Amino acid sequence: xxxxxxxxxxxxxxxxxxxxxxxxxxxxxxxxxxxxxxxxxxxxxxxxxxxxxxxxxxxxxxxxxxxxxxxxxxxxxxxxxxxxxxxxxxxxxxxxxxxxxxxxxxxxxxxxxxxxxxxxxxxxxxxxxxxxxxxxxxxxxxxxxxxxxxxxxxxxxxxxxxxxxxxxxxxxxxxxxxxxxxxxxxxxxxxxxxxxxxxxxxxxxxxxxxxxxxxxxxxxxxxxxxxxxxxxxxxxxxxxxxxxxxxxxxxxxxxxxxxxxxxxxxxxxxxxxxxxxxxxxxxxxxxxxxxxxxxxxxxxxxxxxxxxxxxxxxxxxxxxxxxxxxxxxxxxxxxxxxxxxxxxxxxxxxxxxxxxxxxxxxxxxxxxxxxxxxxxxxxxxxxxxxxxxxxxxxxxxxxxxxxxxx
Numbered sequence: 001x002x003x004x005x006x007x008x009x010x011x012x013x014x015x016x017x018x019x020x021x022x023x024x025x026x027x028x029x030x031x032x033x034x035x036x037x038x039x040x041x042x043x044x045x046x047x048x049x050x051x052x053x054x055x056x057x058x059x060x061x062x063x064x065x066x067x068x069x070x071x072x073x074x075x076x077x078x079x080x081x082x083x084x085x086x087x088x089x090x091x092x093x094x095x096x097x098x099x100x101x102x103x104x105x106x107x108x109x110x111x112x113x114x115x116x117x118x119x120x121x122x123x124x125x126x127x128x129x130x131x132x133x134x135x136x137x138x139x140x141x142x143x144x145x146x147x148x149x150x151x152x153x154x155x156x157x158x159x160x161x162x163x164x165x166x167x168x169x170x171x172x173x174x175x176x177x178x179x180x181x182x183x184x185x186x187x188x189x190x191x192x193x194x195x196x197x198x199x200x201x202x203x204x205x206x207x208x209x210x211x212x213x214x215x216x217x218x219x220x221x222x223x224x225x226x227x228x229x230x231x232x233x234x235x236x237x238x239x240x241x242x243x244x245x246x247x248x249x250x251x252x253x254x255x256x257x258x259x260x261x262x263x264x265x266x267x268x269x270x271x272x273x274x275x276x277x278x279x280x281x282x283x284x285x286x287x288x289x290x291x292x293x294x295x296x297x298x299x300x301x302x303x304x305x306x307x308x309x310x311x312x313x314x315x316x317x318x319x320x321x322x323x324x325x326x327x328x329x330x331x332x333x334x335x336x337x338x339x340x341x342x343x344x345x346x347x348x349x350x351x352x353x354x355x356x357x358x359x360x361x362x363x364x365x366x367x368x369x370x371x372x373x374x375x376x377x378x379x380x381x382x383x384x385x386x387x388x389x390x391x392x393x394x395x396x397x398x399x400x401x402x403x404x405x406x
Contacts, residue, residue: 013205013206016399017196017202018195018198019198019399020194020195020197020198020201020217020218020221021190021191021192021194021198022191022194023218023222023225023391023392023396024189024190024192024193024392025187025188025190025194026190027190027222027387027391028186028187028189028190028226028229028388029190030388030391031186031385031387031388032186032187034053034387035052036053036054036055036172036175037052037055038050038052039051039055039168039169039172040055052172054171054175055171055172058164058165058168059161059165061164062160062161062164062171063157063161065164065174065372066157066161067157067371068368068371069262069266069361069371070157070160071157072360072364072368075151076150077147077150077151078356079276079353079357080147080150081147082353082356083273083276083349083352084352085144085147086140086143087349089136089139089142089144091342092139092336092339093135093136095335095338095339095342096139096339097135100132101128103331103335104128104131107327107331131300134300135300138297138300139296141296142292142293142297146280146292149292150280152285153280153288153289154276154283155279155283156271156279158283159275159276159279159283160270163270163275164270170269170270174262174265174266175373177261178258178262178372178373179251179258179373182251185229185232185233186229186230186233189225189228189229190229193224193228197217197224201214201217201221204217205217211400214396214397214400215393215396215397215400216393217396218392218394218395218396218397218399219389219392219396221392221396222388222389222390222391223385223388223389226388226389227385232249233249233251234249234251234252234370234373235249236248236249237249237252238252251370251373252366252370255361255362255366256362258372258373263357263361264354266354267351267353268346268347268350268354271350272340272346273340273345273350274340274346277337281333281337290329290333293332293333293336294329294330294332294333297329297332298328298329300328
């Protein structure tokens with residue numbers, strides 16, 4: 001026994017499964033890294049270099065993710081309804097009311113400073129009071145109008161895709177957080193699968209010392225560990241029992257946990273009320289949305305001007321009065337957007353939306369649910385597996401040269 005332990009050849013053979021385990025682990029680790037990094041292309045285009053699979057196809061990946069989830073767990077109207085238009089209107093009023101005088105002064109001093117400065121204080125106070133009194137009803141009507149037309153005003157798919165395509169870090173994080181355990185399984189399984197294949201490789205090498213055995217075995221280890229790990233995550237699609245043991249794809253078994261993680265990110269960082277209002281006011285149908293705001297806000301000018309109609313007509317003239325209406329509408333648009341920058345309010349509404357989205361996502365079928373994570377591998381799955389095979393082949397060549405040729 002001592003002679004065996006002191007024999008260098010013995011340790012060379014023993015090293016085979018351990019090296020195979022290292023090959024399996026490292027190729028799987030690299031496959032995951034290459035899926036997400038680097039964020040931008042590194043190298044010489046078009047062939048000599050690499051960009052992470054997800055970042056390189058950010059817009060396509062974002063579209064797939066939206067189609068696989070958001071489009072199945074909530075319509076625009078439902079999401080907006082969960083945010084609650086009445087709460088939105090109340091929040092706007094609470095935000096605007098303490099600053100009515102500031103807003104009126106800012107607008108009037110910019111447009112008609114002389115008139116406003118010379119207006120008696122009681123008259124100015126009447127304007128402040130009239131605006132404060134009129135605002136709640138006008139805001140209620142505006143938000144109700146937005147809610148009734150939200151399907152036409154908001155392209156929610158385009159909004160989410162644009163944000164994720166521009167923010168590759170966030171897109172990566174969605175996949176990484178939802179598939180955290182699966183990615184760790186892929187990496188760790190490479191080690192013990194590689195070790196298992198290494199035992200077979202050791203026996204084959206003992207009986208057949210052809211020079212190509214180790215490189216080919218390394219190639220098989222690199223290929224097989226990636227292929228097996230990827231398939232165990234998503235297969236079997238639905239639970240099956242074998243000898244009393246229930247088997248199902250690892251990712252699919254974690255549907256509730258993944259739904260919680262995914263919906264939290266989506267509602268707190270993408271489908272926030274601030275982002276939704278911004279998309280409405282700056283999206284494809286922005287002109288219609290802005291005209292809607294102006295339509296509901298213009299009565300404030302007409303109503304307030306009635307307090308001193310002769311004075312306003314003389315001071316402004318027909319064109320000046322029309323311009324004032326336009327500027328009041330523009331100011332209302334700015335206020336509408338800025339009213340939803342409050343992180344506390346955004347977080348409160350996000351939690352409400354998250355709850356219903358999570359419940360629906362938990363009830364997706366396995367076929368529907370797997371589409372959340374599967375596309376991030378499917379796009380270049382063959383490429384990743386072949387990279388693992390190539391690295392395994394290289395490691396086998398190195399093993400032949402540096403271990404068994406020594």
